[in-house]
Amino acid sequence: MSDLMVKVRRYPAVWPILGSVLIFLVIGAMTGSMDGNVLFTSARLATFAALLALGQMVVVTSGDGAIDLSQIYILTLCAYVSTTLMDFNPVLGFVGAVLIGGLCGLVNAFVNVYLKVPAMVTTLATGYIFFTIVLVSASHMKVLPHSGFVRFVTGSVGPVSVQTIIVGVVGIALAVLLYRTRYGRQLHAVGQNRTAATLAGVPTPTVVTRAFVIGGVLSGLAGVLAAAVMGGAFQDMGLAYFLPSVAAAFVGGTAASGGRSSVVGVIFGALMVTLMSSSLSTAEGMYQLPSGARQLVMGAFLVGVLVLSVAGVQTRRRKTRKVLA
Numbered sequence: 001m002s003d004l005m006v007k008v009r010r011y012p013a014v015w016p017i018l019g020s021v022l023i024f025l026v027i028g029a030m031t032g033s034m035d036g037n038v039l040f041t042s043a044r045l046a047t048f049a050a051l052l053a054l055g056q057m058v059v060v061t062s063g064d065g066a067i068d069l070s071q072i073y074i075l076t077l078c079a080y081v082s083t084t085l086m087d088f089n090p091v092l093g094f095v096g097a098v099l100i101g102g103l104c105g106l107v108n109a110f111v112n113v114y115l116k117v118p119a120m121v122t123t124l125a126t127g128y129i130f131f132t133i134v135l136v137s138a139s140h141m142k143v144l145p146h147s148g149f150v151r152f153v154t155g156s157v158g159p160v161s162v163q164t165i166i167v168g169v170v171g172i173a174l175a176v177l178l179y180r181t182r183y184g185r186q187l188h189a190v191g192q193n194r195t196a197a198t199l200a201g202v203p204t205p206t207v208v209t210r211a212f213v214i215g216g217v218l219s220g221l222a223g224v225l226a227a228a229v230m231g232g233a234f235q236d237m238g239l240a241y242f243l244p245s246v247a248a249a250f251v252g253g254t255a256a257s258g259g260r261s262s263v264v265g266v267i268f269g270a271l272m273v274t275l276m277s278s279s280l281s282t283a284e285g286m287y288q289l290p291s292g293a294r295q296l297v298m299g300a301f302l303v304g305v306l307v308l309s310v311a312g313v314q315t316r317r318r319k320t321r322k323v324l325a
Contacts, residue, residue, distance in 0.1 A: 012253025013265035016272045019251070023275040030282050040159045042274045047163040047229075048075070048222045050270035052245035053252065054174055055218035057266050059119070060249060061178075062211040063191035063258025066112070066119040070127030071219045071245065072238030074104045077130050078223030079233035080138060086146035093146065094224055101220015102213050104130055109212035113205045134235060143232040153228040163225060167267065170218070175263040187211060191258030244273045247301060276301070 028034040052071050059068045078097040086093030104126070111122040155162045178184035186207045189197040198204045222241075227233045252269030253262035280297055 012260075012262045013268055016248075016252050016265055016268035019272040020268055020275055023272060023279055027275065027279050027282060030279070037159065038275075038278070039271075040161070040164070042278060043164045043167075043271055044161040045278075046248075046270040046274040047161075047167055048226050048241045049244040049248055049273060050167045050267050051170065051218050051222040051225075052241055053248035053266045053270050054170065054263065055215035055222075056245060056249040057252070057254045057261050057263070058174070058178075058187070058211045058218075059215040060254050060256065061187055061191045061258055061261040062208045064119070064194055064208075066208070066211070066258065068105075068108065068123045068212065068215050068219075069120060070104065070108060070123040070130060071215070072242045073127040073130040073134070074101050074216055074219040075223035075226060075238040075241070076233070076235065077104070077134050078220035079227035079237060080134060080141045080143070082224040083143055083145050083227050083233045084141040086149060087142045090146045090149050094149070097224045098217055098220040101223065102217040104219070105213040105216020106209070108216065109209035112212070113208050131235075138233075138235060141233070143234070145228045145232055150228045150231075153225055163229070166225070170221070171263050171267050174214075178261060178263065183207070183210065188259050188261070191255075191260070193259075243299065244270065244277065248273050251301075 024039060025034075027038060052075070055071060056068055059066050078101045081100050082093045082097035084093070085096045108119075108123050108126050111117050111126065112119045117125075153162055153166075157165065178187065186197070186202045187210075189200070189202055190204050190207045194204050197207075223233075223238070226237055230237060248269035249266055250256060250269075251272065252264075252266030254260065254266065276297075
């Protein structure tokens with residue numbers, strides 16, 4: 001049994017993968033049909049939650065309670081930037097919006113790392129600033145996406161959507177960065193113990209800054225794709241993805257205390273959360289569940305995941321103290 005638990009901790013993606021399969025079977029039981037298209041459709045719908053969750057994973061992995069609460073506002077701002085710039089040139093709109101996302105992440109990093117403001121407070125405040133920029137400038141921006149870009153993003157290769165392929169490519173690139181490069185090793189070391197990492201010669205401020213920038217870039221990419229898929233930019237377009245993306249990040253194996261990540265786990269976590277939302281929507285219609293039941297279950301699920309994550313960290317710390325004693 002202990003060997004099994006060790007393997008599960010080593011491969012946290014096991015839980016969201018099993019969860020996705022289980023929920024798919026539940027949906028099949030409720031609808032009376034095991035339709036494989038449900039998985040492909042859910043994977044497409046999970047695009048934005050997956051990208052935000054991957055960005056959140058990188059930030060949280062940097063440790064010290066880091067979290068990015070500004071993601072949905074960066075997404076919205078970048079959606080407006082992309083639709084506006086794509087009116088001149090599609091490539092300019094895509095690149096410009098993603099770079100704006102990275103710039104927003106850099107702002108978050110500067111306030112958190114160099115002004116020593118806790119990440120939660122920092123990103124909550126900057127998020128409102130980013131949203132204020134949207135409110136002030138929205139009337140002067142274009143809101144309709146470029147038609148050619150829309151056709152590309154909403155296309156598919158066989159049963160697999162282009163959106164899913166994009167998430168896969170981003171996931172592979174991020175996995176290489178986190179698990180095959182010096183930066184990835186430094187990020188996990190910083191997340192486990194910033195003081196020890198600094199004493200070991202790791203440039204902690206630079207590592208954390210890059211984590212926030214990566215998170216901002218992925219939020220910007222999500223905004224560009226969301227504007228194309230949703231038919232344009234609007235002010236509250238990111239709100240629906242905040243809870244699913246945070247849930248996906250933690251259910252996918254990201255340690256709340258930092259220092260541990262799983263790209264595969266987070267991607268399947270987003271798929272699992274999307275399937276869960278779909279199953280709850282089906283149940284609401286079939287069993288006349290009260291309005292808001294889906295949000296209640298999702299919220300309770302996220303709280304449970306966070307409790308288990310924190311409990312696991314505390315258990316490991318107690319074992320470490322016993323060994324050292």
